[in-house]
Amino acid sequence: MAATRVFRTLSAEEVALAVDWAAAEGWNPGLHDAQTFHAADPGAFVGCFLGDELAAVISVARQSAGFGFLGFYICHPDLRGQGHGLGLWQAALQRLDGATVGLDGVVDQQENYRASGFVYAHANxxxxxxxxxxxxxxxxxxxxxxxxxxxxxxxxxxxxxxxxxxxxxxxxxxxxxxxxxxxxxxxxxxxxxxxxxxxxxxxxxxxxxxxxxxxxxxxxxxxxxxxxxxxxxxxxxxxxxxxxxxxxxxxxxxxxxxxxxxxxxxxxxxxxxxxxxx
CATH class of the missing domain: 3.40.630.90 (Aminopeptidase)
Structure with a gap:
């Protein structure tokens, strides 16, 4: 029987794990990004758990009443293609309901983000x-x-x-x-x-x-x-x-x-x- 997905806010220690995942993806995070981002918005990081196992992570930081930013969208390599990331995306974005949401996405994922209502602004x-x-x-x-x-x-x-x-x-x-x-x-x-x-x-x-x-x-x-x-x-x-x-x-x-x-x-x-x- 497949484990039930649970979506919840990550602890400070789990945020550090999410940043390690980002490093493994080649994103080269800052040495103190985990504590910095957690201090900026302690509720920003959300994880998809299968039992006790972290399957996917995302950050949905609310920077002001009307603006939020999405990042750290990563599914564990061994668990990709099973819908865990999409389920987390849908659950986590509810935290930013009513706000404009920004993201910096890799270029080849633009069409997927457009399907979720995101509009291209410019390249970085x-x-x-x-x-x-x-x-x-x-x-x-x-x-x-x-x-x-x-x-x-x-x-x-x-x-x-x-x-x-x-x-x-x-x-x-x-x-x-x-x-x-x-x-x-x-x-x-x-x-x-x-x-x-x-x-x-x-x-x-x-x-x-x-x-x-x-x-x-x-x-x-x-x-x-x-x-x-x-x-x-x-x-x-x-x-x-x-x-x-x-x-x-x-x-x-x-x-x-x-x-x-x-x-x-x-x-x-x-x-x-x-x-x-x-």
């Missing part, structure tokens, strides 16, 4: 570079990023306020954050976090291409390589920056939304915060 491309190939960072007067300073700019660029996620992102261990101030206003900020391989810089937000380049080089200085940057492709200046620094495209996602898409300001977004959490 992951670029990578050996930090030894980068030019030296200049003295730009950057200081460690503070929640009170970066929140306004982040809300403008993301299209909504996401306080709990932002607070968790800035508090993650071993990450390095910097911001540029223009008087009392934050003019740019970014975070570099250590990953299973190398370092990911994200987000990277700036009022100008010159500020974005200066922040990127400062965040990449001394970072373990390779250094990755997830670029929203509609930002032509971000693509030019990546190419000028000799970065190579290694992966692409499709940003899609179900519901009314947020009014993102992609002209100031040079690097996405996370493909898994938005």
């Amino acid at each position: 491309t992951r670029f990578a570079v050996d930090p030894a190939r980068l030019p030296q960072a200049g003295d730009l007067g950057a200081v460690p990023a503070r929640m009170d300073a970066v929140h306004g700019l982040d809300a403008e660029v993301a299209g909504f306020s996401r306080i709990s996620y932002l607070r968790a992102w800035l508090a993650q261990p071993d990450a390095r954050s910097l911001m540029l101030m223009d008087g009392a206003r934050c003019a740019g900020w970014g975070v570099a976090r250590p990953c299973r391989e190398g370092t990911k810089i994200g987000p990277l937000v700036a009022e100008s291409a010159e500020q974005a380049e200066a922040l990127f080089l400062s965040l990449a200085k001394g970072a373990a390589g390779p250094v990755f940057l997830d670029v929203p492709m509609p930002n032509a200046a971000a693509v030019v920056m990546a190419e000028r620094f000799g970065m190579e495209a290694v992966f692409e996602t499709a940003r899609m939304y179900r519901g009314r898409a947020p009014q993102e300001d992609l002209a100031r977004l040079y690097g996405v915060m996370s493909f898994e959490f938005g």
Whole structure:
């Protein structure tokens, strides 16, 4: 007799297992992503269990009253093709009823996401570079990023306020954050976090291409390589920056939304915060 499927929220320890699954899929998560994502939304991760066995995972993080993000959609390799993932998808998305839902999906799954009501918004491309190939960072007067300073700019660029996620992102261990101030206003900020391989810089937000380049080089200085940057492709200046620094495209996602898409300001977004959490 087949075991009954049970869908429930994952514990902190089980979230760590889900992130290990993501690493096994080649997604290269941050070293502290499990605790960071769990801190941002403790109820975000949902699992499909067959008895005591975890068969599939997904994250459905509510970042604000009207917006959520879907990620970490993985079925155990030995249990694929049996409907566990689809059942989990349907059950977990109920948590985000009434909200717009975003995701960064692999390109060949776009049609499946469209069938669930998701609409293509734009492509994101992951670029990578050996930090030894980068030019030296200049003295730009950057200081460690503070929640009170970066929140306004982040809300403008993301299209909504996401306080709990932002607070968790800035508090993650071993990450390095910097911001540029223009008087009392934050003019740019970014975070570099250590990953299973190398370092990911994200987000990277700036009022100008010159500020974005200066922040990127400062965040990449001394970072373990390779250094990755997830670029929203509609930002032509971000693509030019990546190419000028000799970065190579290694992966692409499709940003899609179900519901009314947020009014993102992609002209100031040079690097996405996370493909898994938005």
